[in-house]
Amino acid sequence: MTAKTLDIRDVPPPKRHPKIHDAFDDLESGEALELVNDHEPKPLFYEMQAEVDDFDADAYEVEQRAPDEFVAKLPKK
Numbered sequence: 001m002t003a004k005t006l007d008i009r010d011v012p013p014p015k016r017h018p019k020i021h022d023a024f025d026d027l028e029s030g031e032a033l034e035l036v037n038d039h040e041p042k043p044l045f046y047e048m049q050a051e052v053d054d055f056d057a058d059a060y061e062v063e064q065r066a067p068d069e070f071v072a073k074l075p076k077k
Contacts, residue, residue, distance in 0.1 A: 041072050
């Protein structure tokens, strides 16, 4: 699965979700957005699961690499 990386740690919180949704929309089917964040993106997961039909929630993964670094893989169906 091809992944495109988006590091949002320096993006102001009100602009994060729109930026993530735009990047996800630009993906092709079968690709994934690798999201680097400063906290676990659980609210984003629930938002994507509820609102984005192309989000593959079953293949979602998240890894904590440091206290302030979480990497989540958001796959597109």
